[in-house]
Amino acid sequence: MKDESNESNESNESNGINVKADLAPVLTATPTGIKYIFNLLFGKKHVEAERMLKLADAQNTVDVKKILSGEATYDHSSQQLITTGTPSSQLLISERIRSEEVSNLIECSVQAAAYIEESKGSDEVGEVDGLEDFVNRWKSEAKLISSEAAQAIWGRVLAQEVNLPGSISLRTLDVIKNVSKVEASDFNEICKYVVFDKVVPDNTLGAPISNEVFSSVRDAGLIANFTPGMYRSSTWPKTQLSISDASELKVLYVQCGDLFVFIDEDGLSSSKLDAPSFCYWELTSAGRELYKVVRMNMVVEIGDVLKVLYKKDNDFLKLAKYTRYTSVEKRMVDTDSIKEVPAS
Template sequence: MEINIIPGEKLTIKLWETLTEKGIGSLLRPWQMRREGRAAIDIRCEEIVRLAQAERDAEAITRGEYRLENGSGPKLIPCNEIGTESGTRPASPLASDATLAEIAQQVNVADTIRREVNVAKAILHAEAELESDPQEPPAEKIDDDWLFRWRDNASQVSSEELQSLWGRLLAGELKQPGSFSLRTLEFIRHLSQEDARKIEKIAPFVVNESIIVRLDDDVLTAQEISFSFLLELQEMGILSSVDSIGVQTDYRSASPDKFLKALVSFKKMLLVENDDKDKILSIAVNAVTNVGRQIMQLGKFSANEAYLRSAGAKIKDMGYEVMLADCISVPPNVRYYNGVKL
């Protein structure tokens, strides 16, 4: 009998094997064990509802409305009001040492719940990222130090947008261990939503995952990519050489027969050609740092076509034939289609 494997199922199984082995995602594990034979969307809804309830429970504990007790099993019970018997009041507004210890314990419980909820939500985002990916799981495992650092960092994020980012980070590392450095984890830990928006703004102008082409600054300025904005990205650690003069990249041919070079920006590309195979294409650029390149892998960006057309026109003026085309990555190559000569 032929067994149909759902796209992404192997990667999802690999994800849960990796997390379970290290005791990560404990809030989700009981539901994960009940997944077989149930619709994925039903399970996802149940998980989200339960995580939302866990968040509300943590907030109630923090406000002092409930406390967690462990008798025959952990459960939430309403906190008794102080000084309600016979209309009496506490003798002192200061809590006793025992009360302070209990308050500290309950605050710690609430904080632990919040952290576990944050990790669980990031894991759900990772699972969603993997569930339609047919890639075979790699033989390599995620480094333990990396995984525990990921857990600690993801536990501190309550923003849905940033939880999604941490989820994509875990999914990417699972698919190819070593893709994201500990330095990148540290960078993302300090990433604010404003910083994320700056990266989203510059991403459509990145070519070959490594450069910002500076052939026509008027196009960049029209898109609010000013020199001061580029300097901000340099200070963040995303770009380099912004304040340097005369920085350029020299491209040699990728073909032995003629000059041929692809300048790729997500799903668009410029195909540059010339009959002289020894010709060198020199382009003024700002470089994207290693951290910047890794961060760019996490987003769902698209190229700025007006920017590519302008860059292509400038390259054409240098004596090259230039084609703008759609493309798809088929490692180690890039396939293009719908090409239009500029």
């Protein structure tokens, strides 16, 4: 005997409708975020949005079946199914496209709600300069996003802009909408190597980042240029590190994600080694903005950082140590958890 619920779901998928099985756990986990996002997207139509959310639940397959079969159409203004006679092909296509767009928009919105800051989500939606324009552009693109991975990105992009208005430009939305699945995967891979939130080191060895990956990210408009053999380079910048005993240590350092890798300037000098440097490719403005979105839940490991800082003559790394930032924005590091860099 066939499982009727499975048969129904298979029918929906074969017709291009991807209906989430159960959103209840997500809604329970992020109730304030969901409320904020739907108020932001639909305003006074929040009740209607809740209705659309229920339609996205596979338990409501009866209504979906009626729409797909042409027995009824869904009237958004009245939130009612309207029984029809013999539907026209144009009407069927229109309703199918509308259902897909509503489903996609809801999925992206749920992804956004999970990243809305609690203090923001608990407030009423207020007037923020530029946010309305951003949300309107976001909606026009998000409704076309059907893959789960892409929906996660678009959700985080909206959350980033809500949490920090002005951090994502409309131009960046134009770039992101044209990024392919492969390009997105390649960019996600290089993000764990980004230093100072704006450049990607290249040790010129072709590993761990290959020329193909660099070319892919360049073609996506996320790094400004890539021409092997024509590199820009930079020495490690200098700063002063306040140790727990109140003494100041002069160091050369690299920031990668929340990692702080450094070398004592005096130790480097006594070893008669030159200041370390690295070749790099610069992220575009869209690349920098998207990187901040990816960085939200990215864990950077010291081993990965060393891979892109490594060169044939890497004696300076024997002097390096590392710790983590307690606040990247405030440039504060944990001086109580300093460790030796592992041997390569």
